[in-house]
Amino acid sequence: MYQEKIINPPSGYLTFALFLALLGAAIFCFVTQSFIWGGCLLAFNFFLVLPGLIINNPNESKVLTLFGKYVGTVKTDGFFWVNPLTTKRKVSLRANNLNGQQLKVNDKLGNPIEIAAVVVWKVNETAKAIFSVENYMQYVNIQSEAAVRHLANIFPYDHAEGEENSITLKDGAEKVSDLLEVELNERLSRAGIEVLEARISHLAYAPEIASAMLQRQQATAVIAARKLIVEGAVGMVEMALEKLSEKGIVDLDEERKAAMVSNLLVVLCGDKHVQPVVNTGTLYN
Known part of the structure; x- marks a missing residue:
């Protein structure tokens, strides 16, 4: 060296x-x-x-x-x-931009994804850049591609079931970029290259699974929304029963309470407008 x-x-x-x-x-x-x-x-x-x-x-x-x-x-x-x-x-000692090409790789879970990165680098030690590698610009391109592939292999694209706290390529952009910058500096130090910044510029599922993953994301969003609606509806029903009992407006037995709870949950959790039915008799008719 x-x-x-x-x-x-x-x-x-x-x-x-x-x-x-x-x-x-x-x-x-x-x-x-x-x-x-x-x-x-x-x-x-x-x-x-x-x-x-x-x-x-x-x-x-x-x-x-x-x-x-x-x-x-x-x-x-x-x-x-x-x-x-x-x-x-x-x-040249000026900063250079490397706009990496889109790579098709598998993430940690084996899903095919497309990923690309932008790297800002400059020559820090000229002797290493000229004498330690054959062509330092080509060396930067190849090592940057290898680092991006390795990064994509050790992290999942999105959260898996039961792993909401793990780092992902989609949500952990800052952490992933910092790790990419550190790895690139380690790889390129042999050629006297200093990496000033590294960022993921493109991230998407591969076309062959993009549609299926979109449906999965939509289903997850619907389930999360329904869960929130149900939690809110149960709280409102509980509050309604407590208020009725506290103010003594009406005294309901267990069967009528169950019917009231059922009706309120249908109204609050339904995704369509309900049609009210007026009962002109008693609660038991």
Whole structure:
């Protein structure tokens, strides 16, 4: 594993001034017909002075190698002169967005789902990015896909029966994104890559089971709604019986109480409007 070595080369302005002076001297030599000296000055100027001049833009770096050996990295922006024999490779230090493609994987329960993630990353250590992996951008793409697949395999898409407190891909977005960011940083540290943010951008059931899962969700919602209605209706019936008994409005035996409870539950729990029936006799007719 290569460790990054930051170097600060000398300014290139003095070297550029030397280049112009030597160029002028070479032209003078040719004018005075000193072709040998003029040729030597031009060769020295264009082969040893000019190739060493580099421009480093903000959030950009130059990785220098000399005859296969790592020399160092220039991260300071500006105009510099380095050894002209070194090989210079530009590495951007800017943040990059990786909009991952939609992957079809199985969640923890075995349900096929579609998932994709957006990853914001940047090069943190240039030496590792250049020398530790073949192509660091391709490395980011492949490792990000592997991390998303692994994340989808260890969590269910939605809550299963009796596991309402477990983390799911659907409801635990923040927790899942934090775990994805941690795993990506571990995977990409070999290439000197730092992950700034990772978020799930797409999450859905696969088309072949989407309809069945939608019916399941609708049934679960209906059951939850009915449960709430029944609980509320029982409370209202209980309150009605207590009020009638407390105020002494009517004295009902157990059979009439049962009939009243039945009628009230039908009215309160029914999903359609009821038609009232007026009894002109007694409660027992």
